[in-house]
Amino acid sequence: EAGVTQSPTHLIKTRGQQATLRCSPISGHTSVYWYQQALGLGLQFLLWYDEGEERNRGNFPPRFSGRQFPNYSSELNVNALELEDSALYLCASFRINEKLFFGSGTQLSVL
Amino acid sequence: LAKITQPISMDSYEGQEVNITCSHNNIATNDYITWYQQFPSQGPRFIIQGYKTKVTNEVASLFIPADRKSSTLSLPRVSLSDTAVYYCLVGGVSGGSYIPTFGRGTSLIVHP
Numbered sequence: 001e002a003g004v005t006q007s008p009t010h011l012i013k014t015r016g017q018q019a020t021l022r023c024s025p026i027s028g029h030t031s032v033y034w035y036q037q038a039l040g041l042g043l044q045f046l047l048w049y050d051e052g053e054e055r056n057r058g059n060f061p062p063r064f065s066g067r068q069f070p071n072y073s074s075e076l077n078v079n080a081l082e083l084e085d086s087a088l089y090l091c092a093s094f095r096i097n098e099k100l101f102f103g104s105g106t107q108l109s110v111l
Numbered sequence: 112l113a114k115i116t117q118p119i120s121m122d123s124y125e126g127q128e129v130n131i132t133c134s135h136n137n138i139a140t141n142d143y144i145t146w147y148q149q150f151p152s153q154g155p156r157f158i159i160q161g162y163k164t165k166v167t168n169e170v171a172s173l174f175i176p177a178d179r180k181s182s183t184l185s186l187p188r189v190s191l192s193d194t195a196v197y198y199c200l201v202g203g204v205s206g207g208s209y210i211p212t213f214g215r216g217t218s219l220i221v222h223p
Contacts, residue, residue, distance in 0.1 A: 004154075041215075042213060042214070042215040042216045043198070043213045043216075045213075048210070056210060088152060090155070097204075099157055099160055100200070102155045103154050105153065
């Protein structure tokens with residue numbers, strides 16, 4: 001069974017640009033969580049999608065947004081990139097009575 | 112949401128047992144306690160999960176006292192490859208929602 005897959009592995013952007021990160025959950029999982037992990041820091045909750053709807057968001061500005069598609073895959077969009085957006089972005093999928101499974105992340109670098 | 116506290120860092124030596132304690136005073140009835148291991152530039156990897164008492168698997172044990180306000184991850188006979196950040200996660204499904212809360216992580220360094 002395939003795990004959580006994220007793409008791209010690495011992404012380099014410049015200030016002001018937009019970034020799109022993608023996540024495919026484990027088959028059968030309907031929930032997708034996005035986390036931001038800046039260098040040397042813990043996991044900061046960004047967004048939670050379930051059954052195509054945004055269920056909850058963390059303390060991040062509106063330029064962080066996303067969506068979940070009918071096949072439960074998800075996109076995270078970051079507009080008007082700032083230098084401090086450089087981080088590892090992690091996606092996790094979940095199904096009730098199971099545990100969170102994480103992807104390997106997308107390393108976003110903003111120059 | 113549970114407030115989670117865990118030590119920032121710990122040091123150990125190869126072959127020793129390491130115990131990392133996580134404090135979660137306001138844990139909810141539905142919450143489980145889960146521990147993850149993370150290596151640099153990788154996603155966290157599941158280690159062990161429990162609700163109460165003791166859980167053991169092939170890599171670790173998890174001790175949870177009766178009041179469930181803390182938990183201890185025990186790693187037997189650590190090796191250099193156990194050097195990583197360990198996260199305590201508290202969360203459970205309530206009303207159809209699952210909002211897990213992570214601790215800030217404990218950086219474990221295992222010395223030769």
